[in-house]
Amino acid sequence: MSPRKSVAETAATRSRIIDSALTLASTDGLEGLTIGRLATDLEMSKAGVIGHFGSKEALQLAVLAAAVERFRLRVPARAVGARPGTERLTRAFDEWIDYMTEVEGHGGCFLTSVASEFDGRPGPVRDAVLDALASWSAYVTAELSTAIEARELPPRTDVEQLAFELNGVALAANQSIQLHRDPQAPTRARRAVARLLIAP
Template identity: 75%
Template sequence: MSPRKSVAEAATTRARIIERALTLATTDGLDGLTIGHLASDLGMSKAGVVGQFGSKELLQLAALDAAVERFTRRVPARVLGADPGLKRLSAAFGEWIDYMAGGEGHGGCFLTSVATEFDARPGPIRDKVLAALASWSTYVSTEVRTAVTAGQLPPDTDVEQVVFELNGIALAADQAIQLHHDPMAPDRARRAIARLLDAAPRDTSPAQNR
C-alpha cells in the first residue's frame, strides 16, 4: 500500500467515525458516546477507533469540530450573498431553522444539545462549545449593528437585546422541533424573527449595550 493511499484511507476512516459519532451522540448525548458502542456499530475494533483519535475526549472534540464546520457551511456560508444587515440576518436564521428541522442537523441543533449537556461541566468540551456559540453571537451582533448603521433599525436599538431575543427564538424552535415534534415550530420561529426584525424595540437603557 502506498503512503498516499494509506493517508487517504485513514482520513476516510476518520471521517466515517466522526459522522457516526455525531449520529449516535444525538440520541445518547456526547458524554454517552462510548468507544465500544461506536466500534461495534461501525464493525471496527476498539483499537481501530482509538487509534484515530487517542482518547474518548479527543473523539468528542473532533465530533464538535465537525459539527461547527457543518453549521458554518450550512448557515453563514449560504447567506454570504444576502445584503448585510436585516436581509442577511433573516436569511441566516432561516437557514438555521431549516437546518434544525431537516435531518442534516443530526436532529435539531447539535451544538445547542451539547451546550445543555455540558453547561455546568468545565473542561475542553464546554470551552469549545462556548467559543462556537460566542462566535455565532458575534456574527449576529455584527449584522444587527450593520442594520442600525444602515438605518434599517432605530439608532437607539439595544443590539445585545436583539441578539439575545433572536437566539432565544432559535432555541425555542429547537426544543419545539426536537422535544415536541411540533410541525408548526419552523413557521412560528420565522414569524417571530420577522416580527422582531421589523419592529425592534427602542432602547431606553444606558448606552453601554449599544
C-alpha cells in the same frame, strides 16, 4: 501500500468514525458516545477507533468541530448572498430553522443540544462549545450593527439585547420542534424573528 495511500486511507477512516460518532451523539449525547458502540457499528476494534484520537475527549472535540463546520456551511454560508443587515440575518435564522427540521441521521440542532448537555460541565468540550456560540453571537451582533448603520434598525437599538432575543427564539424553536414535535414551531419562530428585525 504507498505512504500517500496510507495517509489518505487513515484520513478517510477518521472521517468515517467522526460521521458515525456524530450520528450517535445526536441521539445519545456527546457524553453518551461509547468506543464499544462505535467499534461495533463500524466493524472495527476498540483500539482501532480510539487510536485515531487518543482519548474519548479528543473524539468528542473532533465530533464537535465537525458539527460546527456542518452548521457553518448549512446556516451562515447560505446567507452570504443576502444583503448585509436584517436581510442576511433573516436568511440566516431561516436557514437555521430549516436545519432544525431536517433529518440527516439526526434531527434538531446538534450545537444547541450539546450546549445544554455541557453547560454545567467545565472542561475542554464546554470551552469548545462556548467558542462556537461566541462566534455565532459575534456574527449576529455584527449584522445587527450593520443594520443600524444602514438605518434598518433604530440608532439606539440595544444590539446585545436584540441578539439575546433572536437566539432565544431559535432555542425555543429547537425545543418545540424536537421535544414537542410542534408542526407550527418553524412558522412561529420565523414570525418572531421577523417581528424582532422590523424597525418600529
